Amino acid sequence: MNRTTARSSDSSRSRPRSPVVGVLAAIGDTPLVALDRYLDRNDIRVWAKLEAANPGGSAKDRPAARMIQDALELGVITTDTTVIESSSGNMGVGLAQACRYHGIRLICVVDHRAHETNVRVMRALGAEVRVVSEPDPVTGDLLTARLDLVAELLEGTPDSYWPDQYGNASNPAAHAEGTMREIDEALDGDLDYLFVATSKAGTLRGCCDYLRGRERPTRIVAVDAIGSALFGGVRGRRLLPGFGAGIATDLSTGAWFDHLVHASDLDCVIGCRRLVAREAIFGGASSGAVAVALEALAPTMASGSRCAAILPDGGTGYLGTVYDDRWVERELGCSARQLDERVEGRGIPALSTGA
Numbered sequence: 001m002n003r004t005t006a007r008s009s010d011s012s013r014s015r016p017r018s019p020v021v022g023v024l025a026a027i028g029d030t031p032l033v034a035l036d037r038y039l040d041r042n043d044i045r046v047w048a049k050l051e052a053a054n055p056g057g058s059a060k061d062r063p064a065a066r067m068i069q070d071a072l073e074l075g076v077i078t079t080d081t082t083v084i085e086s087s088s089g090n091m092g093v094g095l096a097q098a099c100r101y102h103g104i105r106l107i108c109v110v111d112h113r114a115h116e117t118n119v120r121v122m123r124a125l126g127a128e129v130r131v132v133s134e135p136d137p138v139t140g141d142l143l144t145a146r147l148d149l150v151a152e153l154l155e156g157t158p159d160s161y162w163p164d165q166y167g168n169a170s171n172p173a174a175h176a177e178g179t180m181r182e183i184d185e186a187l188d189g190d191l192d193y194l195f196v197a198t199s200k201a202g203t204l205r206g207c208c209d210y211l212r213g214r215e216r217p218t219r220i221v222a223v224d225a226i227g228s229a230l231f232g233g234v235r236g237r238r239l240l241p242g243f244g245a246g247i248a249t250d251l252s253t254g255a256w257f258d259h260l261v262h263a264s265d266l267d268c269v270i271g272c273r274r275l276v277a278r279e280a281i282f283g284g285a286s287s288g289a290v291a292v293a294l295e296a297l298a299p300t301m302a303s304g305s306r307c308a309a310i311l312p313d314g315g316t317g318y319l320g321t322v323y324d325d326r327w328v329e330r331e332l333g334c335s336a337r338q339l340d341e342r343v344e345g346r347g348i349p350a351l352s353t354g355a
């Protein structure tokens with residue numbers, strides 16, 4: 001394994017960010033960290049984009065702030081509007097932050113899989129949160145049930161607005177002009193693989209738009225959840241929030257990628273624990289999925305390949321799931337000893353890959 005020792009000399013540090021006005025201006029410019037311990041191969045270079053460094057704690061800060069800003073600028077909403085949106089958690093926090101900043105009322109609809117930390121953060125930021133606990137009776141899907149409640153609330157709330165993160169062009173635009181542009185500029189446009197976790201496919205669409213618009217040869221790896229129906233898969237049991245979706249979205253339909261990797265809840269746990277063990281990076285569930293996908297594809301990569309992986313959020317909200325051995329044993333049937341063996345082993349977790 002190729003290991004280096006971190007140095008703190010002035011020459012190894014980049015310039016500090018300039019002061020900005022207001023918390024929303026502090027979104028983006030997240031760290032891009034070279035990972036030289038994660039893979040067995042030291043002839044492949046890997047960088048991780050740490051989206052947990054956004055002020056609201058996730059990649060969703062970007063599209064949330066952008067959707068509200070664009071709607072204000074277009075005059076679609078004013079400070080008298082009530083914004084109503086469905087979220088698996090992180091978008092709710094991002095919207096709560098943006099709406100609070102602009103003095104706009106927010107009602108956020110989540111389902112019971114949203115972690116408690118995010119729900120409490122949304123409320124602390126002044127949002128009203130409605131929690132759906134029963135799936136839609138016809139489709140059996142929780143996201144459909146959330147969207148039904150959003151429609152009902154919009155109907156009953158005068159001057160209300162649905163940002164529709166599932167189809168709003170400002171969502172991918174925030175990632176094209178933010179997340180992907182930052183990676184591209186930091187790596188001088190020299191990138192062979194990009195790994196992107198998918199939930200509503202806004203990040204994926206934005207990154208694709210940017211890379212295709214510049215005719216970059218980068219191979220895009222979409223990482224979706226087993227049990228997600230985002231790209232035509234069969235909906236199934238998924239326990240971890242913010243990763244995969246029970247239905248295809250406007251943004252996922254027609255999304256373009258070179259590889260599609262599916263990761264299970266247990267793959268997410270193993271990837272997260274390996275990120276901690278090898279790199280001291282404390283990521284959320286979909287970050288673990290991205291990490292195991294990277295590991296699964298690494299043996300197929302040419303020597304000298306350069307890869308970037310977007311890690312959408314941090315691990316705090318997952319302390320009671322991904323990082324709790326008892327939860328992993330109870331819900332995923334993997335004992336602490338078995339988990340340790342899989343985390344320490346350099347074997348590749350069972351993942352389904354395909355073009």
Ligand SMILES: Cc1ncc(COP(=O)(O)O)c(C=O)c1O
Nearest residue numbers: 060199200201202203242286312
């Ligand atoms: C935990 C998590 N995983 C994955 C994603 C990617 O989501 P989307 O496909 O909706 O852009 C996000 C979005 O920020 C996220 O918060």
